[in-house]
Amino acid sequence: MSFDPATLSRILTALTLGFHIIFATIGVGVPVMIMIAEWLGIRKQDPHYILLARRWARGFTVTVAVGVVTGTAIGMQLSLLWPSFMKVAGQVIALPLFMETFAFFFEAIFLGIYLYTWDRFKKPLYHWLFVIPVVIGSSASAFFITTVNAFMNTPQGFTLANGAIAAIEPIKAMFNPATPSKVAHVLASSYLTSAFILAAITAWSILKGKGGEYHRKALRLTMIWGLVFAVGTIVVGDLSGKFLAKYQPEKLAAAEWHFETKPQADLLLGGTLDPETQEVKGALVLPGALSILAGGTTNTEVKGLNDFPQELWPPLYVHYLFDLMVILGMYLAVVAGLFILARAWKKKYEWNPWLLRSIVAGGPLAMIAIELGWMYAEIGRQPWILRGYMKTSEGATMSGDVGQMLILFALLYAVLAIVSTSVLLRMFRNNSPELEMQKRGIQQ
Amino acid sequence: MSHDTLAIIWFGLWGLIWAVYFMLDAYVLGTGMLFPFVAKSEREQRQLQDSIGPFWSGNEVWLITAGGATFAAFPLTYALMFSYLYTPLMFILFALFFRAAGLEFMHKDDSKNWKSFWKWGFFGGSLVLALLLGVAFANLFKGLPFDATGYHGSLLSLLNSYGLLGGLTFLSLFLLSGSVWMAVKTSGSVQERGARLANRVWMAAALLVTIFLVATNNKTHLFDNFVAHPVLWILPALSIVSILLVKLFLHKQKWITVFAFISATIVTLMATGFAGMFPNMLLSSLDPAQHVTLYQAAGSRLNLQLMLIVAVIFVPIVIFYQSWMYRFFREKISPENAQGYK
Numbered sequence: 001m002s003f004d005p006a007t008l009s010r011i012l013t014a015l016t017l018g019f020h021i022i023f024a025t026i027g028v029g030v031p032v033m034i035m036i037a038e039w040l041g042i043r044k045q046d047p048h049y050i051l052l053a054r055r056w057a058r059g060f061t062v063t064v065a066v067g068v069v070t071g072t073a074i075g076m077q078l079s080l081l082w083p084s085f086m087k088v089a090g091q092v093i094a095l096p097l098f099m100e101t102f103a104f105f106f107e108a109i110f111l112g113i114y115l116y117t118w119d120r121f122k123k124p125l126y127h128w129l130f131v132i133p134v135v136i137g138s139s140a141s142a143f144f145i146t147t148v149n150a151f152m153n154t155p156q157g158f159t160l161a162n163g164a165i166a167a168i169e170p171i172k173a174m175f176n177p178a179t180p181s182k183v184a185h186v187l188a189s190s191y192l193t194s195a196f197i198l199a200a201i202t203a204w205s206i207l208k209g210k211g212g213e214y215h216r217k218a219l220r221l222t223m224i225w226g227l228v229f230a231v232g233t234i235v236v237g238d239l240s241g242k243f244l245a246k247y248q249p250e251k252l253a254a255a256e257w258h259f260e261t262k263p264q265a266d267l268l269l270g271g272t273l274d275p276e277t278q279e280v281k282g283a284l285v286l287p288g289a290l291s292i293l294a295g296g297t298t299n300t301e302v303k304g305l306n307d308f309p310q311e312l313w314p315p316l317y318v319h320y321l322f323d324l325m326v327i328l329g330m331y332l333a334v335v336a337g338l339f340i341l342a343r344a345w346k347k348k349y350e351w352n353p354w355l356l357r358s359i360v361a362g363g364p365l366a367m368i369a370i371e372l373g374w375m376y377a378e379i380g381r382q383p384w385i386l387r388g389y390m391k392t393s394e395g396a397t398m399s400g401d402v403g404q405m406l407i408l409f410a411l412l413y414a415v416l417a418i419v420s421t422s423v424l425l426r427m428f429r430n431n432s433p434e435l436e437m438q439k440r441g442i443q444q
Numbered sequence: 445m446s447h448d449t450l451a452i453i454w455f456g457l458w459g460l461i462w463a464v465y466f467m468l469d470a471y472v473l474g475t476g477m478l479f480p481f482v483a484k485s486e487r488e489q490r491q492l493q494d495s496i497g498p499f500w501s502g503n504e505v506w507l508i509t510a511g512g513a514t515f516a517a518f519p520l521t522y523a524l525m526f527s528y529l530y531t532p533l534m535f536i537l538f539a540l541f542f543r544a545a546g547l548e549f550m551h552k553d554d555s556k557n558w559k560s561f562w563k564w565g566f567f568g569g570s571l572v573l574a575l576l577l578g579v580a581f582a583n584l585f586k587g588l589p590f591d592a593t594g595y596h597g598s599l600l601s602l603l604n605s606y607g608l609l610g611g612l613t614f615l616s617l618f619l620l621s622g623s624v625w626m627a628v629k630t631s632g633s634v635q636e637r638g639a640r641l642a643n644r645v646w647m648a649a650a651l652l653v654t655i656f657l658v659a660t661n662n663k664t665h666l667f668d669n670f671v672a673h674p675v676l677w678i679l680p681a682l683s684i685v686s687i688l689l690v691k692l693f694l695h696k697q698k699w700i701t702v703f704a705f706i707s708a709t710i711v712t713l714m715a716t717g718f719a720g721m722f723p724n725m726l727l728s729s730l731d732p733a734q735h736v737t738l739y740q741a742a743g744s745r746l747n748l749q750l751m752l753i754v755a756v757i758f759v760p761i762v763i764f765y766q767s768w769m770y771r772f773f774r775e776k777i778s779p780e781n782a783q784g785y786k
Contacts, residue, residue, distance in 0.1 A: 065548055068504070069541045075511060076537070079523040080530060086523060091744055094516035098751050101512040102758045104505045109766055112498035116773070168744050401530075408534055415538075419545060426553040 003403075006396035009081040012406045016073055017378070018371060019413045023067035025370050028142045028187065029194025030060045031135045036225060038131060042124045047442045048214045050124075052221070053131075055433065056198065057115060062423055064111070066416045073409060081402065085385050085395030088165050092158055093148045095170040100144040107137030139187055146186045149377070150178035154247050155386050181243040182377075184236040189329075189373065192229035193366040195222045196332055200363025203356040205433075211351070212444045214433050219350075220343070223359070227336035233329055238293065245294030248387065249303035251380040254314040255322035256290050258304050265290035265302040269323055273316060278306075314380045321376040328369035335362050450749060451742035454517040455725070457755060459718035461513050465506035466577075466614075466714060467707045472500045474622015476543055476570025477615075480563050482626065482637050486551075489563075491782040493547060495629040498773050500547065502766055504540070516751055518741040521725045528588055528595045532576055532602060539576070543569030574618045575611040579603065582610020582656075585717045586664045587729030596730070606663045613656040616649035617713075620690070621706045627699040631778045642702070643694055650687045653709065657683065657716075665727075666720025676719050682712040 003011070034053045041049030075097075079086045110133035121127050157173030159166050199222035206215050244252040252258070258265055259278045267290045271283025288298035295302075305313055335358045342349035349355075385392040437444050445453075475496050483489040515522040526533065546566025550559055579602055586606050589597040623645055626638025657680050661667050670676040686708040693701045721727065725741050728734040742748060775781075 061548055064501075065541070065544045068501075068508075068544070069537060072508065072511070072537060072540070075515070076526055076530070076533060079515075079519075079526050083523060083527075086519070090515070090519045090523075091747060094519065094743055094747055095750055095754070098512050098516035099754055101505065101509040102754070102762065104508060105502065105758075105762045105766075108505045109502040109762075109769055112500075112502055113769055113772065116494075116498045168746060170747055170750055405530070412534075412538060412541075416541065419549070423545075423549045423552050426558070430553055 005398055005402045006393050008402040008406055009396045010392070012402060012409060013077060013081060015413065016070065016077055016409060017374065020067070020070035020074060021370060021374055022367060023063045023070055024142070025190045025193050025367070026063045026197065027067045028138050028190040030056055031131065031138050032191050033194055033198055033222070033225065034060065035131045035135050037221060038128050040221065042128055048217050051214065051433065051436065051442060052218050054118060058427065059424060061115065062420050066420050069416060073412065080405070081397050082385070082395045083397055085390060088160065088390060089386055091165055091168050092170060092173045093151060096144040096147045096174050100141045103137045103140035103144060106133050107141065110134050110137070142186055142190065143183050146183045147174045147179050150182045151176050152385065153381055153387055154178040155389055160389055177247045178243065181236065181240040185233065185240050188229055188232040188236050189370060192226060192233050192332060193370055195226040195229055196366040197363040198222045199226055200360045203359040206351065207353060207356050207360065210434065212434070214437065214444065223336050223339045227333065227340060230329065230333035230336055234333060237329065241293035242295065245302060250305060250308050250312065251314060252294065253303060253305045254316055254318050254380060255376065257316065257319050258290060258302055259306045261301060261304040261307055263291055263299045263301045264288045265294070267293065275316065312383065314382050318376050318380045321372045321379065325369050325372040325376060328365050328372070332362055332366055335359060445749070447742070447745040448739060450745060450752065451738050453752065454742065454748055455722065455738045458513050458517060459715065461506060461510045463711045463714040465510050467710050468503035468506055470618045470621035470710055471625035472496050472503055473570045473574045474618040474620065475625060476547070476566050477574065477619060478622050478641065480567050482634060487779045487782060488634050490551070491630050491634050491777050491779055492626070494777045494782045495625065498769070502769065517743055517748060518725060518738065519743055520736060520741040524726055524736060528590060528597065529580060531599045532580055535572060536576055539569040539572040541569070543573060574615045578611035578614025579607045581717065582607045584727070585660065585666055585720065587727035589729050591728060591730045591734050606659055609656055609659055613652040616645060616652045617706065617710055620645045620649045621703070624699060624703050624706060628703055629777055631776045639697070646691055646694060650691070653683060653687050653713065666717065669720050669722060679712050679716040679719055683709050683716060686712060
């Protein structure tokens with residue numbers, strides 16, 4: 001089996017982004033959870049919360065070590081795999097990428113201080129202050145890099161004549177129409193996913209019979225904030241729908257198999273499509289819901305795919321990616337909501353094993369939702385790499401080396417995956433919360 | 445400011461960022477290469493880890509910034525450099541990971557194999573980085589085998605005599621920097637070993653720096669600029685003077701001053717290379733007509749202007765809080781207070 005360089009470039013880029021986003025998501029979200037936990041610990045003078053912050057921070061360093069490498073790999077691959085794209089877009093996205101390095105400085109230097117000064121200050125609040133630049137740095141780098149992706153969806157701030165780019169306005173390009181909704185969605189969903197991953201680890205420990213106060217506090221904390229971020233993600237997701245309807249209608253239409261432009265458009269869940277007749281079978285139909293998503297009322301007219309030439313349609317299977325992402329997002333909100341309701345109703349209900357199992361499942365499912373969301377974002381933009389200006393196939397390299405690169409990078413990611421999993425497991429096993437509380441003389 | 449002036453300023457800034465990176469990572473890489481041989485017990489290992497632990501990631505961001513500045517200010521250089529040198533860059537990427545993971549993961553498990561694996565991972569990653577970065581920059585100074593039809597080199601062709609000499613020169617300077625760092629930042633027997641090593645490594649480093657400069661004269665065209673503008677000779681002269689002063693202050697055991705002069709040697713050596721390349725950024729060893737100049741490689745005027753504003757604001761801020769961090773952690777690490785972060 002042999003692929004052309006453009007296909008191999010797509011595979012390698014998909015692999016790199018799909019792997020990097022796991023660590024990037026944790027890297028953006030976990031500092032926020034650390035900040036909240038330590039703050040609670042200081043305010044309530046509760047060593048359990050402080051210990052949570054400590055342990056999360058230690059795990060966080062592992063994901064940072066991997067994220068730096070995979071992020072650098074993206075930087076390398078951009079110009080190796082997509083030279084024609086970079087020739088055009090490189091000039092425009094240079095500014096945010098350069099600014100991102102200053103966000104890294106902020107994060108890396110203050111993380112160094114934060115990790116080494118747990119017991120150094122008389123006032124614990126001083127130590128807490130050092131996590132703030134880490135949070136700002138990691139979220140700012142997510143902001144800068146997401147503006148680049150937003151630019152690919154709604155490019156502006158330049159002119160293109162005969163393949164040469166001119167009249168570049170980098171700031172206008174950075175703050176393009178896709179920037180607000182995309183950045184907000186990325187940040188909220190990263191916080192949500194990180195809260196759920198930490199919750200899943202805790203729920204797993206409780207199911208294994210470790211039901212001390214420490215775990216209970218951890219679960220409450222992560223679930224309350226999980227709910228906050230889930231609601232935030234859903235609200236922002238709604239804004240993204242409105243953004244798409246206005247600026248990338250073909251992407252929204254493809255996600256909903258919406259062919260004819262009309263008001264009272266329906267939202268479809270699942271189903272199968274006959275591409276010839278454009279008929280959908282077996283889908284759960286939410287009448288008028290697509291119009292609401294697109295414009296807030298059922299009377300909003302939603303553009304259909306038939307308004308676009310067929311060669312500019314995104315692949316129609318994005319419907320399933322979109323649906324699954326939405327369903328998983330809802331699942332997370334429901335689980336977190338149930339947990340809080342159960343607790344409000346009767347305290348012991350929050351330790352219901354089925355509830356705990358749903359939380360355990362929520363960790364990996366949240367990460368799957370992130371992957372699906374990015375797949376929808378990237379595949380839904382096809383056939384464009386730079387919407388309206390350049391097709392993905394035109395941006396790719398002609399080099400014959402991509403196959404070899406694919407093998408080398410796959411090897412790198414395999415090493416990173418094995419090492420990071422193994423070190424996290426060992427850290428947890430060798431120094432369980434129970435053992436650490438014992439060592440530190442914290443009442444369990 | 446005209447586009448050309450901006451481009452020249454950016455070339456200077458680009459060189460500066462690289463030089464700062466090498467100055468800062470030198471002692472971390474040096475510590476990594478000496479780690480298995482200097483630290484005889486877990487306590488001493490922790491001592492060495494703590495002496496670089498809070499700092500190394502902030503130092504490494506300078507490397508990422510150097511890459512980012514190349515990408516942002518000189519997109520053509522970035523595109524060509526990455527496609528010509530992608531195999532060594534791949535090794536550098538692996539090495540960066542093993543260096544970081546070795547340092548951070550070594551004591552996360554008590555198994556003997558685990559510790560030994562990461563100890564040598566830390567060592568190997570540091571060694572490969574020091575050597576390859578030296579080889580890469582020596583080849584950039586000398587010129588890469590490309591012409592109008594493309595690149596005609598390979599990983600092996602980079603390992604020519606001048607490239608290897610560059611690699612060894614970097615290696616020896618980093619070893620020197622690392623051993624002096626031990627003398628600066630630790631106390632007890634680790635400090636004594638660092639001090640002893642520094643005296644031994646100095647000889648090799650001084651010799652290699654001198655040979656490297658002579659070879660640069662014989663094997664590259666870098667000094668053409670120096671002949672045209674003799675004031676530039678001050679840069680290699682300062683390299684030599686600095687490395688000699690290192691010896692003087694080694695005798696006096698003024699460790700911080702020694703460290704400052706090693707840093708000066710590294711920075712002036714890099715500056716010598718960059719001044720020799722000017723106004724080119726990628727030299728072709730096959731056809732001088734194919735050199736890529738900084739004017740050809742520079743990004744748009746507005747971009748350079750905006751990024752200069754960003755750099756003028758943020759580089760001093762970074763330098764300020766990074767220096768503050770070094771001051772904050774100025775305490776020597778004794779065997780007793782070395783415990784990593786908990």
